[in-house]
Amino acid sequence: NAGVTQTPKFRILKIGQSMTLQCTQDMNHNYMYWYRQDPGMGLKLIYYSVGAGITDKGEVPNGYNVSRSTTEDFPLRLELAAPSQTSVYFCASRRETGTTRQPQHFGDGTRLSIL
Amino acid sequence: AQTVTQSQPEMSVQEAETVTLSCTYDTSESDYYLFWYKQPPSRQMILVIRQEAYKQQNATENRFSVNFQKAAKSFSLKISDSQLGDAAMYFCAWGDSGTYKYIFGTGTRLKVLA
Numbered sequence: 001n002a003g004v005t006q007t008p009k010f011r012i013l014k015i016g017q018s019m020t021l022q023c024t025q026d027m028n029h030n031y032m033y034w035y036r037q038d039p040g041m042g043l044k045l046i047y048y049s050v051g052a053g054i055t056d057k058g059e060v061p062n063g064y065n066v067s068r069s070t071t072e073d074f075p076l077r078l079e080l081a082a083p084s085q086t087s088v089y090f091c092a093s094r095r096e097t098g099t100t101r102q103p104q105h106f107g108d109g110t111r112l113s114i115l
Numbered sequence: 116a117q118t119v120t121q122s123q124p125e126m127s128v129q130e131a132e133t134v135t136l137s138c139t140y141d142t143s144e145s146d147y148y149l150f151w152y153k154q155p156p157s158r159q160m161i162l163v164i165r166q167e168a169y170k171q172q173n174a175t176e177n178r179f180s181v182n183f184q185k186a187a188k189s190f191s192l193k194i195s196d197s198q199l200g201d202a203a204m205y206f207c208a209w210g211d212s213g214t215y216k217y218i219f220g221t222g223t224r225l226k227v228l229a
């Protein structure tokens with residue numbers, strides 16, 4: 001049971017390049033989330049998904065896109081990388097169990113630098 | 116909009132002593148969840164403890180306990196018998212019971228002195 005797996009762990013991009021951050025979970029969780037963590041700050045929500053085919057914006061969605069074609073995968077796309085997107089990106093997932101609100105499980109993060 | 120405030124950027128505690136980390140939040144909702152996460156240098160986000168807002172009893176997990184004051188919108192974390200392995204960034208988070216999103220505070224860096 002791998003939990004939430006993020007790839008790559010590190011990446012350096014040039015301004016204007018595009019890339020996709022991968023996130024997959026093997027826990028059959030229906031909710032998935034993308035956060036970014038800037039230096040010395042807490043995590044801010046970029047996008048989230050409540051199930052396959054359903055996504056919605058979080059606090060800081062500009063410059064990003066997501067898709068959710070399967071329960072397991074929730075990739076995050078950067079179309080035109082900008083220095084302001086230099087950050088550590090975390091993917092998380094959780095299971096909905098009726099009245100009990102389960103906590104989010106986090107991946108190990110992707111450190112992304114835009115130069 | 117919901118906000119979470121951690122007013123202590125850094126705290127220090129002697130090994131085996133007790134330390135309390137502060138967290139206040141602002142929300143107009145009556146049903147929500149509160150969490151403390153630990154982030155060691157490895158960058159992992161590790162759940163320490165959680166509290167349901169509808170429960171009056173404070174949550175405890177071994178050496179970790181919370182003081183939840185709903186009217187004051189306060190949610191502090193007490194770490195008893197501090198250990199060197201407790202050194203990390205600690206984040207307080209508010210969880211929406213409807214959309215299940217988290218709002219995080221800016222964190223408190225905890226140093227444990229031998």
